[in-house]
Amino acid sequence: xxxxxxxxxxxxxxxxxxxxxxxxxxxxxxxxxxxxxxxxxxxxxxxxxxxxxxxxxxxxxxxxxxxxxxxxxxxxxxxxxxxxxxxxxxxxxxxxxxxxxxxxxxxxxxxxxxxxxxxxxxxxxxxxxxxxxxxxxxxxxxxxxxxxxxxxxxxxxxxxx
Amino acid sequence: xxxxxxxxxxxxxxxxxxxxxxxxxxxxxxxxxxxxxxxxxxxxxxxxxxxxxxxxxxxxxxxxxxxxxxxxxxxxxxxxxxxxxxxxxxxxxxxxxxxxxxxxxxxxxxxxxxxxxxxxxxxxxxxxxxxxxxxxxxxxxxxxxxxxxxxxxxxxxxxxxxxxxxxxxxxxxxxxxxxxxxxxxxxxxxxxxxxxxxxxxxxxxxxxxxxxxxxxxxxxxxxxxxxxxxxxxxxxxxxxxxxxxxxxxxxxxxxxxxxxxxxxxxxxxxxxxxxxxxxxxxxxxxxxxxxxxxxxxxxxxxxxxxxxxxxxxxxxxxxxxxxxxxxxxxxxxxxxxxxxxxxxxxxxxxxxxxxxxxxxxxxxxxxxxxxxxxxxxxxxxxxxxxxxxx
Numbered sequence: 001x002x003x004x005x006x007x008x009x010x011x012x013x014x015x016x017x018x019x020x021x022x023x024x025x026x027x028x029x030x031x032x033x034x035x036x037x038x039x040x041x042x043x044x045x046x047x048x049x050x051x052x053x054x055x056x057x058x059x060x061x062x063x064x065x066x067x068x069x070x071x072x073x074x075x076x077x078x079x080x081x082x083x084x085x086x087x088x089x090x091x092x093x094x095x096x097x098x099x100x101x102x103x104x105x106x107x108x109x110x111x112x113x114x115x116x117x118x119x120x121x122x123x124x125x126x127x128x129x130x131x132x133x134x135x136x137x138x139x140x141x142x143x144x145x146x147x148x149x150x151x152x153x154x155x156x157x158x159x160x161x
Numbered sequence: 162x163x164x165x166x167x168x169x170x171x172x173x174x175x176x177x178x179x180x181x182x183x184x185x186x187x188x189x190x191x192x193x194x195x196x197x198x199x200x201x202x203x204x205x206x207x208x209x210x211x212x213x214x215x216x217x218x219x220x221x222x223x224x225x226x227x228x229x230x231x232x233x234x235x236x237x238x239x240x241x242x243x244x245x246x247x248x249x250x251x252x253x254x255x256x257x258x259x260x261x262x263x264x265x266x267x268x269x270x271x272x273x274x275x276x277x278x279x280x281x282x283x284x285x286x287x288x289x290x291x292x293x294x295x296x297x298x299x300x301x302x303x304x305x306x307x308x309x310x311x312x313x314x315x316x317x318x319x320x321x322x323x324x325x326x327x328x329x330x331x332x333x334x335x336x337x338x339x340x341x342x343x344x345x346x347x348x349x350x351x352x353x354x355x356x357x358x359x360x361x362x363x364x365x366x367x368x369x370x371x372x373x374x375x376x377x378x379x380x381x382x383x384x385x386x387x388x389x390x391x392x393x394x395x396x397x398x399x400x401x402x403x404x405x406x407x408x409x410x411x412x413x414x415x416x417x418x419x420x421x422x423x424x425x426x427x428x429x430x431x432x433x434x435x436x437x438x439x440x441x442x443x444x445x446x447x448x449x450x451x452x453x454x455x456x457x458x459x460x461x462x463x464x465x466x467x468x469x470x471x472x473x474x475x476x477x478x479x480x481x482x483x484x485x486x487x488x489x490x491x492x493x494x495x496x497x498x499x500x501x502x503x504x505x506x507x508x509x510x511x512x513x514x515x516x517x518x519x520x521x522x523x524x525x526x527x528x529x530x531x532x533x534x535x536x537x538x539x540x541x542x543x544x545x546x547x548x549x550x551x
Contacts, residue, residue: 013391013392016391016392016394016395017391017395019391019395019398020391020394020395020398023398023399023401023402024398026402027401027402027405030405030409031207031210033239034239034242034243035210035211035214035239037238037239038214038217038218038237038238038239038240038243039214039217041237041238041239077218077229077232078220078225078228078229078231078236079225
């Protein structure tokens, strides 16, 4: 084999190698976008906002940290499913209500109201919140979440997504 | 840095040996048909990857499967594309594996010492068909339900053990929830494990015995060609890219069929299998009464056994195709028969839908109650008869 053809051959081989890398790259990219896109798409999906009925204001007059469970219909992937939630409702007078989410701001366990101590206690990692939902002990980084509410025609509603 | 990382791995793994192995020269005479195997391997990987992502949104239950598949097609971003690739990819895989097999037959590549490569290859072909059969039940549409019904009944015609086998496949007497989870498990766990073990074995044999090349290679030419890497792999890559572009175009522009929800009572539906089983569908029409078992069991079994034993039945020296008139004739007739049966199966006329009485519901009078009053009475009396019988 002369050095000239040898040169030509190694040039050709270098081209082949680049070609293989290029084609692998093109196909991988063309696949990665739709595959990863489809997999992470739920993150960007926005739920439909709705107001859920928590009860008649008249019946909630003067309540303090009253546990209310409610269900609402929502789309869960390809099914319309009933979801259940639990909240604590307090009447602040003048027709305004505070509705605390029971979800601990640490890692999502459901807090319980301790009537004797007047505190919310998380059963998981020892998080404690005061009456106003502020953290007084344990690892939770934020106060309990206050849910958006409204009163309309004598009915208390909480906003759900 | 890059060099140090490379050195770390090279001192611990036989990477150079592997690299040298990939550079091993191929036989001198070879052509583009030798890319078919690489193309099939690529498709298998594509099916595995798209399948793994489709599974994120699938639910193998008759209550959910159809809605989930619809959700993938309609609502998941890129879902229709991924499903399209998986759907059209499955058809392409069947075609490519078949062409690959045909190439091996026509070039006599199955002959000694490559019998084991061939046998594993034939089993792989059957596994690919198994993937097809278990896969198209999953959307739980009409085609899925009815084709599976008929397919399992075919297994049911095996003498003595047929019913037993059919019940195992279905997980009971009828195609239902248990069948769906079974087929899903087979499709996504059992068969993938099997196929990757078999492909591994197949590739190991291919590398161990080397490519067979064209029959005209003289012994001294068997290692006298271009290296697998990068020369052959580049050609394979180009072929794979073309294949990928065609499939992606199909996934984008050709909608994947999804028929109505599976309805076991809908007798107006004409069940048809996926196109690659149409030849079998058509074949079954020619064997009537007690001969039925010839079409459902005997012929397929004989064909599979003959294929598996091919290297042991034809032990003559490898020679170019033009010197193998018998092989050429038998192969041509077989291919022609399969193609003809497939076309006939695809064209086979559907039954007059008027033979099926419209569904009557108490509230609705829109289906022409008058016209089929007689038939309804007949049906009623049939129902009564059934009750009497019970």
